[in-house]
Amino acid sequence: MTNPHTPLITNDAVVLGILITILGLIFITSSSEKVFYKKFYSIVPSVLLCYFIPALLNTFNIISGESSNLYTIASRYLLPASLVLLTLSINFVALKRLGSKAVIMFLAGTLGIIIGGPLALYIVGSFFPEVALSNGEEVWKGLSTIAGSWIGGGANQTAMLEVFGASKSLFAQMIAVDVLVANLWMGFLLYGAQKSEKIDIWLKADSAPIAELEKKLEEEQAGKRQPLTTNNIMIVLMVAFGITGLGHFLADILAPFFKENYPQLEKYSFTNEFFWLVIITTTAGVLLSFTKVRKIESFGASKIGTVFLYILVATIGTHMNLGAIFDNPLLFLVGIIWITTHILVMIIVAKIIKAPFFYVAVGSQANIGGAASAPIVAAAFSPFLAPVGVLLAVLGYAVGTYGAYVCGLLLQQVFNLITS
DSSP states (O other): OOOOOOOSSOHHOOOOOOOOOOHHHHHHHHHHOOOOHHHHHHHSSSHHHHHHHHHHHHTTTSOOSSOOOOHIIIIIIIIHHHHHHHHHHHHHHHHTOSSSSSHHHHHHHHHHHHHHHHHHHHHHHHOGGGGGEETTEEHHHHHHHHHHHHHTOOOHHHHHHHHHHHOHHHHHHHHHHHHHHHHHHHHHHHHHHTHHHHHHHTTOOOOOEEEEHHHHHHHHHHOOOOOOHHHHHHHHHHHHHHHHHHHHHHHHHHHHHHHHHHHHGGGTTTOOOHHHHHHHHHHHHHHHHHHHGGGGGTTHHHHHHHHHHHHHHHHHTTOOOGGGGGTOOHHHHHHHHHHHHHHHHHHHHHHHHHHOHHHHHHHHHHHHHGGHHHHHHHHHHHHHHHHHHHHHHHHHHHHHHHHHHHHHHHHHHHHHHHHO
């Protein structure tokens, strides 16, 4: 849980300076030619440090994500801006060549989460019935919010919080489980990206279509790359934040409209501003990819979008308390069994359809991490493949509430079974 004491540093300007400095040092060292750094980063993925170091600062109460507005700014301004910049560079003709395996693996991951939660609660509850209640509250209600987060994202998680009515204190415990377990798995995925060729051999998968797409996207960007000028950067920022502003404007209209006229659609996140913000900015980015605006990719649009994502990653890290695992270890056991089920389902399906590890990693992270981290995992294979992560993450937003709702109902049945 978060530390109740005031952190050492409370000034957001100072915290931002620290986070950006951390990111800068990580990128400087990860691109270094020195033998030590090459060996170090061959074992520890750089993006994992972008989470882990801010998490350490939060754990030792040097800074605190809870008392900072940086995550709110990053998630409400930089995330939608990055979604615009990453999606408008999508080459749908090239992506179509990936075939159906990407979607199949994503849906396999979704299925693993839907059945994994109830199964994990049943297994742990069979040995430790006390896990079903936390301070007298039914834990399944909180677990449903993890399902929302792990299939879709923050909007879906909030929807489950409202639908099943978990308390804020229980929700805080679930965030600890969500963040720590999800980021532990993300670390494995980032490490696996470096060993993807060996894993593909084990999966008996053909990764040639992915290599072909990567090469095509790289050649396309290289052939149209333009100098990084002030004019070009301003054009990129105009598109990114102009669409983000439009997204906020429309979200502020649509969410209250549905809340007032169609309150029954609350369980589908239609009354949530953030849901509409993500949908609008992502849709706008996709639509722009079919227009001449797509040419701003040659100005470095996706690179700027990726920078925004890394800043978001660092702010997410400030909400991770590495000591939270000791607060309620049984809940973490549920989370670990849950995500293990998800992993097993994905590996089984991947073996059956001979899907490359890239599909496994990005399909999983599109579920578990959503739009914030799926592009990062995709980019760990190649920076040019980041749009694949964005597309699958958007699919997660579309099915997240439905899948999490079903999972929540199943969790309720397991709870009744344990406590009967």
